[in-house]
Amino acid sequence: MISTPALVAPSAGAAFEARTVEHRDLRDDDVLIDIAFAGICHSDIHQVREEWGSAIFPMVPGHEIAGVVSAVGDGVTRYQVGDRVGVGCMVDSCGECEHCKDGEEQFCAKGAVMTYNGTGYDGEPTKGGYAQQVVVSERFAVGIPDGIELDVAAPLLCAGITVWSPLKRWGAGPGKKVAVIGLGGLGHMAVKLAAAMGAEVSVLSRTDAKKGDGEALGATHYFATGDDGVLKGLKGTFDIIINTVSADLPMQTYIGLLRPLGVIANVGLPTGNYDFAPGAVVGGSRVVAGSNIGGIPATAEMLAFCAEHGIGATVETISADEVDAAYDRVVAGDVRYRFVIDTATINA
Numbered sequence: 252m253i254s255t256p257a258l259v260a261p262s263a264g265a266a267f268e269a270r271t272v273e274h275r276d277l278r279d280d281d282v283l284i285d286i287a288f289a290g291i292c293h294s295d296i297h298q299v300r301e302e303w304g305s306a307i308f309p310m311v312p313g314h315e316i317a318g319v320v321s322a323v324g325d326g327v328t329r330y331q332v333g334d335r336v337g338v339g340c341m342v343d344s345c346g347e348c349e350h351c352k353d354g355e356e357q358f359c360a361k362g363a364v365m366t367y368n369g370t371g372y373d374g375e376p377t378k379g380g381y382a383q384q385v386v387v388s389e390r391f392a393v394g395i396p397d398g399i400e401l402d403v404a405a406p407l408l409c410a411g412i413t414v415w416s417p418l419k420r421w422g423a424g425p426g427k428k429v430a431v432i433g434l435g436g437l438g439h440m441a442v443k444l445a446a447a448m449g450a451e452v453s454v455l456s457r458t459d460a461k462k463g464d465g466e467a468l469g470a471t472h473y474f475a476t477g478d479d480g481v482l483k484g485l486k487g488t489f490d491i492i493i494n495t496v497s498a499d500l501p502m503q504t505y506i507g508l509l510r511p512l513g514v515i516a517n518v519g520l521p522t523g524n525y526d527f528a529p530g531a532v533v534g535g536s537r538v539v540a541g542s543n544i545g546g547i548p549a550t551a552e553m554l555a556f557c558a559e560h561g562i563g564a565t566v567e568t569i570s571a572d573e574v575d576a577a578y579d580r581v582v583a584g585d586v587r588y589r590f591v592i593d594t595a596t597i598n599a
Contacts, residue, residue, distance in 0.1 A: 252276060253283065256597045257382035258571055260310045263301035266575050269597055272311060272378055274386040279326030282389050284336060289380035290315030290406040290564070291590040293436065293497075296578050298368045306368050313380030313592075314340045314366040317395060317405040321384070329389045335401065336392040337554070339408035340544050342366050342377060343388055354548035356391075380405075381574070383594050393550050396558035403563025406436065406589040407554060409544065410564060414441035414493055415553040417516035417542040418448060421491050425449035430489045430508065431470075434461045436581075437495035437518060439565055439588040442468040444553075445493075447560040453489070464587065468565070482508065495519055503527040506537055514538040564589045570596035 252273040259270045277283060295312040297303045316338040320330050330336060343364035344351050350358040357363055364371050367379030378385070395404045414437055423429050429450040431441040438454070445452045446469030453472040454465040465473045474481050485508050492505060497519035505515055506527055517525075517540065525539065532539060545553070557563065565588045569577055577590045 253384065253386060255382050255384035257311045257378065258574060258592075258597055260299045260308065260312065262308050263306065264299070267381075267571075269571060270309075272382065274378065274384065275373075275375070277322060277324040277386060278388075279324045280388050280390070281324040281386050282320050282327060282330050282336070282392050283322040284316070284318045284338065284385050284387065284392065285321045286316055286318040286380055286383055286385060286594045287401045288317045288405040288568070289313040289382075289592045289594055290409065290566075291574070291577055291581060291592065292406075292409050293581055294409075296581060299578070307370070307376050310368055311378040311381050312367050313382070314338070315405045315407075315409045315591075316366075316380035316385060317401040317408070318385075320392070323389075327389045330392060330394070335395040335397070337395050337404060337408045338366060338380065338385060338387055338392055339412060339550060340366055342391045343371060346390065354546040356546045357543050381592060381594070381597070383597055391547065393547060393554060396554060398558035398561070399554065399563050402568055402591050403566055404554070405591050406440070406564035406566065407557060408550065410436050410440045410589060411444070411557065412545040412550045412553050413437055413518050413542070414495065415444055415556075416545040416549060417493055417518065417540065418445055418491070419549070420542070421514050421516060421540075423448045423450045423491055427451070427490045428453070428488060428510075430455050430492045432492060432494040432500070432505070433496035433519070434465055434468075434588075435495065435584065436564075436586070436589045438493075439464075439468055441493045441495060442470050443562050444556075446470070447556070447562060450491075455492075489513055491516065493518065497521045499523040500525075502539065503531050506531045506539065509535065509537045511535040512537070514540055516540045516542045518542050564591075566591045568593055571598070572596070
């Protein structure tokens with residue numbers, strides 16, 4: 252077994268503890284990654300606090316992982332020691348079903364194995380990136396181009412691919428008007444990526460508190476949706492809306508902001524159901540869509556695009572002893588725009 256220092260949540264909502272955890276010895280297709288940085292995703296908080304149903308404890312969260320390969324299994328062909336790699340939300344899939352063969356491993360018919368709070372095909376609980384090392388199949392390590400520093404690359408492995416997927420699917424680019432609802436960990440990446448794709452980008456946020464940030468990130472327009480009449484004045488404006496928030500929005504109102512044939516792609520997970528009349532989508536042939544993460548090929552494509560355009564996440568790097576406080580700050584919206592843990596500070 253391979254032992255490594257990690258931050259462990261011993262039970263739901265409990266404070267993190269620095270412990271030594273064990274990973275399996277390398278299989279033929281495995282790589283051992285020395286983790287440099289791990290991003291804090293809001294979904295980490297939901298799972299550590301058991302807000303999405305029963306979870307597996309003790310838990311090592313983290314699915315925004317950036318580091319360097321330090322050892323490889325005998326059969327590894329994709330990577331060698333010293334390569335810069337990232338790991339996102341998945342660490343295994345069957346590799347044989349139609350979805351895996353299409354590079355959409357997140358839809359694996361057998362069920363993709365999640366990076367943490369999951370169970371591997373060997374029956375063992377998975378452990379994530381709040382640690383100094385992780386072991387994964389080479390198929391689920393993605394090369395990080397030299398043009399991106401590891402700290403700003405880590406959040407791309409979840410936040411980046413989560414918004415890249417719907418932007419690509421629905422054709423964001425020159426001549427398209429894209430709106431991003433919410434300017435947080437996901438939203439700030441959606442603005443950066445959509446702007447780099449050549450779209451005209453607008454931010455839709457409750458207040459104008461982040462207006463300067465939105466414009467600096469690449470938005471052409473910024474609208475404070477809490478102001479009277481703002482949403483009414485935007486009817487029929489956008490080709491694509493990326494909804495990054497997990498709030499119970501008045502979906503019918505936001506559908507009305509779309510041009511004919513427009514789409515609102517939802518990547519947040521609110522607790523309530525969306526409510527809208529069929530006529531809201533039928534009349535303008537509009538689409539209300541959901542979007543998951545993305546497969547390994549799409550993740551690699553996104554990273555290459557980011558390197559080409561000089562894009563990384565906007566991060567605040569923290570030490571291991573600041574993670575509990577960072578969770579509360581994320582919930583309060585007090586982060587610009589992603590916390591990243593310097594894993595060298597984990598002292599088990």
